[in-house]
Amino acid sequence: MILPVTVYAVRLGRAHLGRRIIASMEDQTLVLAAPRTGKSGWVADRIIDHPGAAVTTTTRTDLFENTAPLRSQHGMLRVFNPEGIGGLLSTFRWNPLQGCEQPAVALQRAASFTAATESKGLHDMAFWIGKASSVLASLLHAAALEGLTMSDVYQWAHGIENSVPEQILSAHPAAAQGWLGPLREIRKPGRTADSIRMTVTRALAWLADPAVAAATSPGPGEGFDVADFVSGRNTLYMIGTGREEAPIAPLFRAFAEYVHAGAAFIGSLQPHGRLDPPMLMALDEVTQICPVPLPLWMADSAGKGILIVAVCHGRAQLEARWDNAGARAIWDTAGIKVILGGVSDPDTLDRLSRLCGEIALRTHARTLGDDGRRARTVTYQPVRVLPPELLRTLPDWRALVLRTNLSPVVVRLRMAWRRRDYERARRIGVLSRPPISVADDELAARRIARRQPPPPDWRAAKDTPPLPPPSGEDPPRRPRRPWDPPTPEEGT
Numbered sequence: 001m002i003l004p005v006t007v008y009a010v011r012l013g014r015a016h017l018g019r020r021i022i023a024s025m026e027d028q029t030l031v032l033a034a035p036r037t038g039k040s041g042w043v044a045d046r047i048i049d050h051p052g053a054a055v056t057t058t059t060r061t062d063l064f065e066n067t068a069p070l071r072s073q074h075g076m077l078r079v080f081n082p083e084g085i086g087g088l089l090s091t092f093r094w095n096p097l098q099g100c101e102q103p104a105v106a107l108q109r110a111a112s113f114t115a116a117t118e119s120k121g122l123h124d125m126a127f128w129i130g131k132a133s134s135v136l137a138s139l140l141h142a143a144a145l146e147g148l149t150m151s152d153v154y155q156w157a158h159g160i161e162n163s164v165p166e167q168i169l170s171a172h173p174a175a176a177q178g179w180l181g182p183l184r185e186i187r188k189p190g191r192t193a194d195s196i197r198m199t200v201t202r203a204l205a206w207l208a209d210p211a212v213a214a215a216t217s218p219g220p221g222e223g224f225d226v227a228d229f230v231s232g233r234n235t236l237y238m239i240g241t242g243r244e245e246a247p248i249a250p251l252f253r254a255f256a257e258y259v260h261a262g263a264a265f266i267g268s269l270q271p272h273g274r275l276d277p278p279m280l281m282a283l284d285e286v287t288q289i290c291p292v293p294l295p296l297w298m299a300d301s302a303g304k305g306i307l308i309v310a311v312c313h314g315r316a317q318l319e320a321r322w323d324n325a326g327a328r329a330i331w332d333t334a335g336i337k338v339i340l341g342g343v344s345d346p347d348t349l350d351r352l353s354r355l356c357g358e359i360a361l362r363t364h365a366r367t368l369g370d371d372g373r374r375a376r377t378v379t380y381q382p383v384r385v386l387p388p389e390l391l392r393t394l395p396d397w398r399a400l401v402l403r404t405n406l407s408p409v410v411v412r413l414r415m416a417w418r419r420r421d422y423e424r425a426r427r428i429g430v431l432s433r434p435p436i437s438v439a440d441d442e443l444a445a446r447r448i449a450r451r452q453p454p455p456p457d458w459r460a461a462k463d464t465p466p467l468p469p470p471s472g473e474d475p476p477r478r479p480r481r482p483w484d485p486p487t488p489e490e491g492t
Helices: 039-049 062-071 103-115 125-146 150-157 164-171 181-185 191-203 210-214 226-230 249-268 294-300 315-333 346-356 388-392 420-427 440-450
Strands: 009-014 020-024 029-032 054-058 077-080 235-239 279-283 306-312 336-340 358-368 374-384 398-403 409-412
Touching: 009 039, 009 336, 009 398, 009 409, 020 398, 029 039, 029 315, 039 054, 039 062, 039 279, 039 306, 054 062, 054 249, 062 077, 062 235, 062 420, 103 125, 103 191, 103 249, 125 150, 125 164, 125 181, 125 191, 150 164, 150 191, 150 210, 164 181, 181 191, 226 249, 235 249, 249 279, 249 306, 294 306, 294 315, 306 315, 346 374, 346 388, 346 398
Parallel strands: 029 306, 029 336, 054 235, 054 279, 077 235, 279 306
Antiparallel strands: 009 020, 336 398, 358 374, 398 409
């Protein structure tokens, strides 16, 4: 049996003369593209072809609309959209307190929340985030031991009944030892305690939205099972509002790290010590809504069977989120770099141009000597293979691809809507939102929407025959045209 190439490799596009460009599936990918240049269409094509589970992050519903109809034919669709962007409903709820009875899980979960917080107004940001992480870990651990919710943690962080977590950690037999210190530290007056409390409350700011808070309180059968998800060709869509200092970012980072850690652990139990087929994490707008530890993930996730496709608008976004060292680490560990046209940063364009190398351009010249004889000279001048100004003006859906130690190539990317199976599904009417399971309250909302009267069908007017003219009147006639045949009254 001959397997399709996308089972073990990645199809990047077509180069000159229509040659297919294929890369190894184990390479991590970094995509640099200006807005509205087609990056989402290419990422959607990669998601459709992926043979294993796939996780996507986006600020719109376009990735869902372009991939869900075809991905739903092979596995489950899971949607995490707490803000209800695009009218798309979430299919599950996730409790961040899950597993926080264990101190190690509570520490990791708290670090995920606080690390995604923008604290530009504070000095020594790493110090304050570390302090806030210790406090939040104690709160999460106390709430998990008593079976409480994130709403209780939110109230404790704002000083409401803040003595309850101390009582739980003091009296509960399973409470970790020595976790009362951070809670007592923030109860002391002073600027240090105020700064720690401010960092904690900013990490939990997403709980102020009732709809988002409800997404973290699952009922029976509404949770998310990582083991079940990675066992098939399933797809998870994480959709959130993309804006500066997005409140949803800490929740999305914590959930993404939960999925990543669970998938890595499940892969470690398999015969080869990794997920097979691998899990794809297509992180669109990664710097805004899901600021995961990308430098670390890009370095070691491939060995665990987890592939990363990070999409951003330029190096400036990477440096703003992970500073200069983190941005360089991401750049160095990306085995495949895809750069679309429209990038306008001179430093980035010059760096890419130098990476493409130089060639010796041969030029011919004819000269006239002093003795009247003509001479022909040949000179070699070094020129860049891809000048910066040419890279900036790449046509639509064209991209420069750099892969490890291979020569650079400009490819024509294939958008998801240019696929044959996509066109086939569109012709037969499959490209509508596939049915997905939702909670009971969301099903009730859909039933209410169905009770509304349907809009008038504009096609019905074409099928309705025209009304007959009133009695005693001739039907109206159109003006006569020169090429019309003569009427019986006019004769031949």
